[in-house]
Amino acid sequence: MRLNRIGTVICAFVLAGSAAAPAFAQSRYDGLWHVTIVTKTGSCEPTTSSTLTVTDGKISAAGADVTGSIGRAGLVRVSINGAYANGQLSGNVGSGKWNGASAGIPCSGRWEASRQ
Template identity: 80%
Template sequence: MRRHRIGLALFASVMTGVAAPALAQSPYDGLWTVTIVTSSGSCEPTASSTLTVADGKISAPGADVTGSVGREGLVKVSINGAYANGQISGNSGSGKWNGASAGIPCSGRWQASRQ
């Protein structure tokens, strides 16, 4: 269960049921579908989630997500000891993530697309 939460929480682990603001405050505001793929370790092999970016801040209902997307598309996210970073441009993006499952390190890549 913890393995699954780490993956989904990152791209919470990249936000379900929250509407995008009518007037976006940053160029990347909106709903994003994020898919993570584990390349090393025992975390969930693959997981997808929907995240919300509002005024450049990343959130997901029911998840303790801290993250942001800068004006140039730089993504930085942390959740429960797992971290991700990368770049988005236009309506897509990608990057790397790392965390742990039962104390065993795991890592991989993520891809996102704006809905």
Template identity: 75%
Template sequence: MRLNRIATIWFASALAGSAAAPALAQTPYDGLWNVTIMTSSGSCEPTARSTLSVADGKISGAGANVSGSIGNGGLVKVSINGAYANGQLNGNAGSGKWNGASAGIPCSGRWQASRQ
């Protein structure tokens, strides 16, 4: 349940902050990404889907405790309200793992992303 709330805040905030994104990407992974988060263990929501914006290789969201980056090689590292995700982007797709908690019970799973 907390994962769904975290994912919704993270992705909605990131999308809202992308409205003024520059026309030319500053890094190879800048732009809008469709992200699906899947829980494989714990009591978090089974899946959550949303859109994420990356600008200058930075993952951020207005009004949410989000920090992270995507390196030029596509390495993803992000923290969202105490949940952590990492993985790899390659071209217009990527995947990785995440871990966090819901009501103090650990949750973990995988994520997948594709560029819009």
């Protein structure tokens, strides 16, 4: 009877450990990021800002068509409403370049990000 209880307790710890395993999948860049986008060439909006969410290394934003990811070393690759960006995060900041179009006219520039 006592061995049965010990087996049950061990089984419960193993199951609890496996249920918590996905939490370890988090990337060190997870969280909210404030991003400022600056246009250098083209007729796109001169400057705009938004907040992006990183969860398990995947990038998303409320109300926007965003797909992208951040690699273990902080390499950023993302598509936002038809524009493409890449760059690098390091600690709580990051920067990079982007390109897209406005009314069919090419635009490009840079972006900067900081963790909220």
